Amino acid sequence: MTLAPGFHDVPSGHLAAVVTHLQMLDRPPARPSPDLQDLSLIKHETVAPDWYRDMFRRIGQDYLWFSRLHMKDADLAQIFETPDYDLYTLRKGDDDLALLELDFRKAGECELAFFGLDAALIGTGAGRLLMNHAIDLAFTRPITRFHVHTCTLDSPQALGFYVRSGFTPYRTEVEIAPDPRLTGDLPESAAPQIPLIR
Incomplete structure (x- = not known):
């Protein structure tokens, strides 16, 4: 369904976000990243659901x-046990921070x-480092398209960061979903920059 121009009501207890889809069809030139020797890229072959939810909540x-957050353990396990689905973190000491x-x-x-x-890494250059890893890992496989989407609920820097990384926007959508602060998935204090409208 295509929305007509103008304003559209959002149901009570819901959020609306503009979603931007981006893609890269060729591997871009590498961008320099800081030498953060205290961070290691870790591939997780097994993923404990509680550990994952904690990480997902802390970062997102x-x-x-x-x-x-509301997925059953078995459904999460099914994703991470799939051979063509990879999960990595940036680790500092014993802490996974990205x-x-x-x-x-x-x-x-x-x-x-x-x-x-994680908030502790924002502004350190770790995002550039992690994106360089992501591009390298994606294009080591026989792909012709690497894609991502972001939305207006994400960090205000996200869209520009993806474009600078080599992604090109190609489509926008509007997504309406229940506010996770009202469903109990997240505390009501989460994301204070986004109005909570019951």
């Missing part, structure tokens, strides 16, 4: 990430399914 709560998920389940493509940093 300020941007109202909620899609994985999340990278690459979905190769569609032949010839890779979706940057989730990409985010």
Whole structure:
């Protein structure tokens, strides 16, 4: 369904976001990133659901990430046990501080399914480092398209960061979903920059 020009009411207890879809069809030139020797890229072969939900909530709560929080353990396990789905973190000491998920389940493509940093890494250059890893990992496989989407609930820097990384916007949508602060998936104090309208 295509929305007509003008204003459209959002149901009570819901959020509306403009979603931008981006893609890169060729590997872009590498962009320099800082030498953060205290961070290691870790591939997780097994994923404990409680550990994952904690990580997902910690990184995404300020941007109202909620899609994985209400999934059953078996459904989460099914995603991460798929051979063509990879989960990585950036680790400092014993702490995992960034999340990278690459979905190769569609032949010839890779979706940057989730990409985010713990607040402790924002502004350090770790995002550039993680994106360089993501591009390298995506294009080591025989793909012709690497794609991602972001929305107006994400960090205001996200869209520009993806464009600078080599992605090109190609489509927009409007998404309406229940506010996760009212469903109990996230605390009502999450994302104070986004109005909570009951």
